[in-house]
Amino acid sequence: MLELTGISKSFGGVHAVRDVSFLLEAGEVRGLIGPNGAGKSTLVNLISGLLTPSSGTMTLNGVPLTGQSAHQRARQGIARTFQNLRVFPSLSVEQNIDVARYAGGSAALPEAAIRQFGLLDKLTLPANALSYGDQRRLEIVRGLALRPRILMLDEPAAGMNEEETEALGHALKWVQQQADCALFVIDHDLKFIMTLCDRITVLDMGSVIAEGTPQEITTNPKVISAYLGDDVSAVA
Amino acid sequence: MTLTRGQKRGVAGACILALILISIGVMASLFASNYQLRLVYSTFVNLIVVLGLQVFMGNSRLTNLSHSAFMGIGAYAAAICVTPVAMKQIALPDAPWGLNAFALDPITSALLALVITGVIAFLVGIFIVRMTGTGATIATLAVLVIVHSIFLYRTDIFKGNQAFFGIPQVFSLTSIVILAVVVVFISRGFRESAWGVMLRASADDETGAAAMGVNVTRLRLIAWVLSSLIIACAGISYAFFLGTISARPFYFNHVFLTLAMLIFGGMRTVTGAVLGTFAISFGLEVVRWLETGPVVVGIDLPEVLGLSGVMLGLVIVLTMAMRPVGVMGDREIEELFIRKR
Numbered sequence: 001m002l003e004l005t006g007i008s009k010s011f012g013g014v015h016a017v018r019d020v021s022f023l024l025e026a027g028e029v030r031g032l033i034g035p036n037g038a039g040k041s042t043l044v045n046l047i048s049g050l051l052t053p054s055s056g057t058m059t060l061n062g063v064p065l066t067g068q069s070a071h072q073r074a075r076q077g078i079a080r081t082f083q084n085l086r087v088f089p090s091l092s093v094e095q096n097i098d099v100a101r102y103a104g105g106s107a108a109l110p111e112a113a114i115r116q117f118g119l120l121d122k123l124t125l126p127a128n129a130l131s132y133g134d135q136r137r138l139e140i141v142r143g144l145a146l147r148p149r150i151l152m153l154d155e156p157a158a159g160m161n162e163e164e165t166e167a168l169g170h171a172l173k174w175v176q177q178q179a180d181c182a183l184f185v186i187d188h189d190l191k192f193i194m195t196l197c198d199r200i201t202v203l204d205m206g207s208v209i210a211e212g213t214p215q216e217i218t219t220n221p222k223v224i225s226a227y228l229g230d231d232v233s234a235v236a
Numbered sequence: 237m238t239l240t241r242g243q244k245r246g247v248a249g250a251c252i253l254a255l256i257l258i259s260i261g262v263m264a265s266l267f268a269s270n271y272q273l274r275l276v277y278s279t280f281v282n283l284i285v286v287l288g289l290q291v292f293m294g295n296s297r298l299t300n301l302s303h304s305a306f307m308g309i310g311a312y313a314a315a316i317c318v319t320p321v322a323m324k325q326i327a328l329p330d331a332p333w334g335l336n337a338f339a340l341d342p343i344t345s346a347l348l349a350l351v352i353t354g355v356i357a358f359l360v361g362i363f364i365v366r367m368t369g370t371g372a373t374i375a376t377l378a379v380l381v382i383v384h385s386i387f388l389y390r391t392d393i394f395k396g397n398q399a400f401f402g403i404p405q406v407f408s409l410t411s412i413v414i415l416a417v418v419v420v421f422i423s424r425g426f427r428e429s430a431w432g433v434m435l436r437a438s439a440d441d442e443t444g445a446a447a448m449g450v451n452v453t454r455l456r457l458i459a460w461v462l463s464s465l466i467i468a469c470a471g472i473s474y475a476f477f478l479g480t481i482s483a484r485p486f487y488f489n490h491v492f493l494t495l496a497m498l499i500f501g502g503m504r505t506v507t508g509a510v511l512g513t514f515a516i517s518f519g520l521e522v523v524r525w526l527e528t529g530p531v532v533v534g535i536d537l538p539e540v541l542g543l544s545g546v547m548l549g550l551v552i553v554l555t556m557a558m559r560p561v562g563v564m565g566d567r568e569i570e571e572l573f574i575r576k577r
Contacts, residue, residue, distance in 0.1 A: 048447055049446075050443060050446070050447065069446070070443075070446040070447055071445075071446045071447075071448075071449050071450055071451045071452070074446070074447055074448055074449035075449045079447075079448075080447055082443075082444065082447075086441045086443060086444030086447070087441075087444070088436070088437040088440035088441055088444065088445070089440055090436060090439075090440050090504070090566050091433065091436060091437060091440065092241075092242070094240075094241060094242075095240075095242060095433050095437075096437070098240065098430075098433055099433060099434050099437040099445065099448050099450060100448045100449065102430040102433065102434055103434060103448055103449030103450050103451075104448075104449050123241075124241065126566075142448060143448075146448065146449060
């Protein structure tokens with residue numbers, strides 16, 4: 001569905017993303033992991049149109065995304081959340097969700113998703129009155145209000161405790177089944193990624209060094225060396 | 237069509253503001269002297285300017301310093317259309333393109349003035365909305381200077397600093413109160429509309445809004461043109477009441493005055509625009525009286541010229557320093573009556 005071919009991005013002389021190609025299938029749950037500075041967030045920014053690739057092409061269901069701005073891509077079904085939160089603080093929770101509904105042209109409030117992420121009794125609150133975890137959940141619901149085909153989550157579990165992370169995993173499984181959209185998840189919590197994702201792509205120094213099922217990834221020597229063995233062996 | 241929670245509250249809030257405006261209008265027509273009546277009228281004209289300014293600045297949170305120029309464009313366009321031919325032959329003997337050889341009825345003139353202002357605002361807006369922050373602010377300032385220079389030096393059309401006279405005085409206090417009430421509903425309606433909510437989201441976080449599918453430049457342009465049209469209405473009603481206009485009232489002093497009103501009341505809300513306009517107008521009258529050196533409780537105060545300018549500047553500086561969101565902040569009038577949950 002979403003296909004990246006030879007995507008590269010350099011800032012000055014620094015190659016943040018080098019020659020990345022992969023295919024994301026409809027309805028798939030894909031994890032994206034890698035050490036700090038591997039280029040994960042840059043890749044998400046390139047897909048969502050906030051950055052323009054230095055070279056390479058991208059297509060969504062065969063339609064090229066080149067030259068399309070971020071808001072056009074969002075309307076075509078590429079939704080995302082942000083690592084550093086970007087809720088609209090002066091708007092209510094409901095209005096935050098409305099923004100995506102209005103822009104994406106969907107009529108109804110995604111009530112089931114709102115309930116699933118525990119925001120039903122918080123709709124009238126200003127978004128900046130929400131806890132950190134609730135703001136993260138609001139970003140996900142807001143993304144779903146676009147009725148996306150892909151929802152990209154940039155560190156959705158950051159700052160959450162174990163219990164919250166587990167609940168988030170369940171909610172995301174629900175999203176995949178109910179909302180009929182692919183998930184593309186970046187996170188540092190490998191346990192969270194391993195239990196949630198069908199397939200995992202590993203990025204290091206801007207390049208894809210491995211791709212496969214969680215089992216394949218944990219036993220891949222390249223991945224282990226990229227992580228210096230520590231994190232991965234802790235999970236395995 | 238079902239209204240959102242925000243829209244239902246918007247209707248309630250606009251109704252409360254409308255009641256307040258109508259009460260002020262009724263009180264003025266019952267008790268005010270002729271001089272006071274003119275003051276109240278000009279306050280209502282400024283209110284419409286500030287409401288128009290709020291539509292753009294409050295929702296996009298970009299600064300506009302050219303609004304008085306658009307008030308002038310509306311006023312001059314309507315004046316040129318509506319003034320009787322006999323008057324124009326005297327006032328504008330050298331007018332080009334047959335501008336002094338025709339006259340239209342007031343309604344057609346007003347509509348034509350709105351079309352002209354709308355087209356100019358659209359063309360200027362295309363450039364403005366692509367800029368951000370300081371760049372946009374300075375560009376609007378440049379627009380103000382350009383328009384003022386044209387008013388000043390194309391004396392064959394605008395008469396410059398001399399009075400353009402002979403405009404039929406078809407507006408009364410009643411008409412301006414009705415117009416202000418309509419504009420309150422329009423500006424609150426825009427704020428709570430899909431466009432308004434998306435624009436406010438982009439002001440909170442431009443990147444976040446773009447990632448949600450919001451076309452920020454398009455929305456800014458819509459708000460810019462609507463804002464200019466509202467401000468043009470103020471210009472037209474100014475010309476239609478006074479019967480004479482000149483270039484000076486559409487320049488810096490007026491930009492500064494209306495900006496102070498909006499900043500003091502709080503640019504993010506329609507309520508803030510209304511509150512700021514009346515508070516500053518009233519405060520300014522008191523200051524003007526103090527300027528003349530009156531005798532207060534037996535003490536003969538000295539004459540202090542320029543006090544009003546100093547006070548206006550202080551209001552802006554103090555509001556910016558101590559409460560940048562203005563008195564109302566993010567709260568509209570109906571929220572003062574709703575219990576906080």
